[in-house]
Every structure is written in structure tokens, then in C-alpha cells.
Amino acid sequence: MIKIEENINVEQVIQSVSKSQYGGTTVFIGTVRVHTKGQRVLKLHFECYEPMALREMEKIERQAKEKFDIQEMSIHHVVGEKLPGEKVVVIAVAAFHRKAAFEACEYAIDTLKETVPIWKKEFFENGSVWVAAHP
Template identity: 55%
Template sequence: MIAITEGPINTQAVIDAVQADGAGAINVFIGTVRNQTQAKPVIQLDFEAYDSMAVKKMQEIANQAAERWPIQKVAIVHRKGTLQIGEAAVVIAVSTPHRKASFEACEYIIDTLKQVVPIWKKEKFEDGDVWVAAHP
């Protein structure tokens, strides 16, 4: 399961997608919308994506992770559109035979996603909006 969605992410469905009999560990990363950035109150976030390219890049990242760790299954779902405080923007789940690999693979996937996937974030504040650099 690799997807861009406009609706809320079903976290349990993402976890269910990586269930595997050979998996002794499932690691899940849920990126949520926080209520502030650098002590400045955030009202909401807007995400835009080049959908087809984003899905292609996310699949490439999943493939790269599978070359480095013994991944049973991986799922990556990123949301686009307007998100409110507390909502999930991205959910990543990775199943592996042992926990260390699932932690490392999940961290690699989110870090790489933020660097190379064409998804852009706009933070909305009371006094205006700011596009956040996609690739810090």
C-alpha cells in the first residue's frame, strides 16, 4: 500500500497492510499536525503533491529500504489537502522479522520521503501563510 489520499488516513488499515506471518515486529510512524512551529501558533496545514510522481518516489524509497533491511511488507500513505491540528499527515508501517530492522527501515523511509518526494507543505498562521521547504 503506497498512496496519496485526500481523506483521513486509516491508520489501522496501514498497519493491517503490513501484517505478515514472518514478521516479529511492525514499526509505525505517524506524522501529525502540531499546533505550533518555532513557538508560533499554527492554525492548520495545507499539503500539495504531484500525485503520480510522489507515489513513484515513495515506491522507490520502499524498494531501497527493502534492499537494506529484511522487510516483509511496507506501507506508506501521505495525505494532501487541508489538515487540522492533530490529524495524521503521513503513516508509514514496516514489518520485519526483528524489531531493530523495523525501526531503522521506518526511520529511513520518513527521512528520505521528506527529502525527495514532491509533497509541499504550507503552514497557516493567524497573520499569514508560509510554504515550508520540502527538503530541509
């Protein structure tokens, strides 16, 4: 299941990949940090070009299934404003064996950050800056 939404239900993401025949489920949960580069983060704002972002996320899922011995993958990312501690991305991967699930999960978050058109604006006490702009 691939989704872009305002709020992520972590349990729903996990349940979307969970089946009794799989030996391992790996979950990555990305949250808003309190500090970045020595500055206190007040909030983040996420925007995306949703049709392309969804296609790129689906591509990541397909590629992960080709590269690793995994059976299920779910990627959810937020849009809108998020405060420190709030969840912004959740990736769940299920496989017969844990190593494949770990490798595919790492591949998914690394590739997402490089290729998916999601933009993040960081707000600090002394201003704001756009980061992680993708093509």
C-alpha cells in the same frame, strides 16, 4: 501499499503489512503540530505532484527492502487541509526482527521528507508560508 489520499486510516495501513510470521511491526504517525517555531499553527495544506510522488514513495519502499531486512512496508501521505492533531503521514514496516523495522521506518520518513514532491503550506494567525518544497 503506497497511497496519497485525503484521509488516512491508520489501522488499514498497519493491517496492510501485518502477517503472523513477522516478529515486529513499526509504525510512524506524523501529525499536524499545534506550534511551530513559536507560532500557533491554524492548519496545514498539502499539495503534491501525485504521479512523481507515488513513484518516489515506491522507490523508498524498494530501497528500504534492499538496505534493511524487512518484508513489508506501507506509506500513506495526505493531500488537502489538515488541522492540528490530524494525521498527515503513516508509515508501517514489518520485519522478522524489530531492529530492521525501526531502521527502515526511520529511513523511510527521512527520505520521504527529502525527496518526495509534497509541498506543505503552514497557516498562522499572522499569515502563511510554504515549507518543505522538494524538486
